[in-house]
Amino acid sequence: MMTPRDRLIVALDTSSLEHATRLACLLQHDAGAFKVGLEAVHACGFKLLNGRGVASPRRIFYDCKLHDIPNTVAAAASAIVSHGVWMMNVHAAGGQRMMEAAVTAVRARAEELAVPRPLVIAVTLLTSLDPRELAVEMRVDASVTDYVVHMARQAQSAGCDGVVCSPREVASVRIACGPGFLLITPGVRPAWAERNDQRRTLTPGEAIHAGADFIVVGRPITGSSDPQACCREIVREIAAASEDGSSP
Ligand code: C5P
Numbered sequence: 001m002m003t004p005r006d007r008l009i010v011a012l013d014t015s016s017l018e019h020a021t022r023l024a025c026l027l028q029h030d031a032g033a034f035k036v037g038l039e040a041v042h043a044c045g046f047k048l049l050n051g052r053g054v055a056s057p058r059r060i061f062y063d064c065k066l067h068d069i070p071n072t073v074a075a076a077a078s079a080i081v082s083h084g085v086w087m088m089n090v091h092a093a094g095g096q097r098m099m100e101a102a103v104t105a106v107r108a109r110a111e112e113l114a115v116p117r118p119l120v121i122a123v124t125l126l127t128s129l130d131p132r133e134l135a136v137e138m139r140v141d142a143s144v145t146d147y148v149v150h151m152a153r154q155a156q157s158a159g160c161d162g163v164v165c166s167p168r169e170v171a172s173v174r175i176a177c178g179p180g181f182l183l184i185t186p187g188v189r190p191a192w193a194e195r196n197d198q199r200r201t202l203t204p205g206e207a208i209h210a211g212a213d214f215i216v217v218g219r220p221i222t223g224s225s226d227p228q229a230c231c232r233e234i235v236r237e238i239a240a241a242s243e244d245g246s247s248p
Contacts (some may be wrong), residue, residue: 003032007032008022008215008238009032009033009184009214009215010033010218010221010231011217012041012048012218013218014039014040015040016044016147021137021226022034023155025144027221030228030231030235033058033086033087034059035216036048036064038063049062049083059087061086061089062083064076064080066089066102067091067094068098070101070102073101077101077106077109078109080118082109084115086118087120087121089120089164092122092151092163093123099158099159099160102160113166120159121160121163121182124173125147126150127168130136134147149172149176150161153230167185167202168186168187170212171211173212174211178224178233184212185212186215187201188204189202190204204241205236205238206225224240
């Protein structure tokens with residue numbers, strides 16, 4: 001059973017190990033997991049991934065967005081398991097065989113190491129891509145929502161545990177993929193926070209109502225003068241939305 005706190009993933013988007021460590025120490029009892037992305041790992045190294053480097057046993061979501069031929073992705077995914085991450089991701093655009101290869105490799109490596117199997121999540125479509133880019137540059141003949149729902153179904157068939165999707169699509173993906181398929185939603189902004197460069201945002205409560213299992217929040221927390229208070233307020237909003245009985 002997930003607690004409201006478990007549903008909050010804080011994005012540690014920084015190239016400073018000292019900053020990441022300070023934030024992770026400060027927030028280790030107020031967030032369910034930390035998202036460590038390419039910026040942080042390339043700047044600070046893999047020690048960020050297993051919690052040791054951030055002086056915290058909290059769960060780590062490695063936002064590695066693997067996208068390559070199946071054999072290469074399988075090998076990389078297998079190597080990532082040894083870092084002890086809780087969740088990792090691949091691009092759904094790499095195709096079903098690539099996603100299946102990642103899922104199979106992660107399962108096998110986790111068994112071999114006798115460690116919990118990391119969750120494998122697919123990125124449906126980068127939200128930085130707009131409808132024109134999808135249609136003209138990528139020549140995709142579908143609306144953004146239809147494309148995202150299609151990619152989520154592909155990820156589900158390939159055995160992925162869930163997808164990352166924007167607040168804009170979370171409700172449609174929940175309907176298409178049903179309960180039990182994990183939906184991770186960035187672009188979440190509490191009503192009291194700045195939107196930064198996020199365009200279409202939902203509040204934590206709205207995201208949970210729409211069907212998100214986990215919400216990813218970065219700058220409203222990490223850029224705040226009181227990150228702990230921000231986390232606690234967001235967790236309160238998640239709790240209130242979950243109690244409404246509208247969450248999955
Ligand atoms: O600071 P902010 O709350 O906007 O951070 C959101 C995090 O989620 C960032 O790490 C961003 O890269 C990531 N993300 C996103 N939209 C996506 C996928 C990931 O904002 N579609």
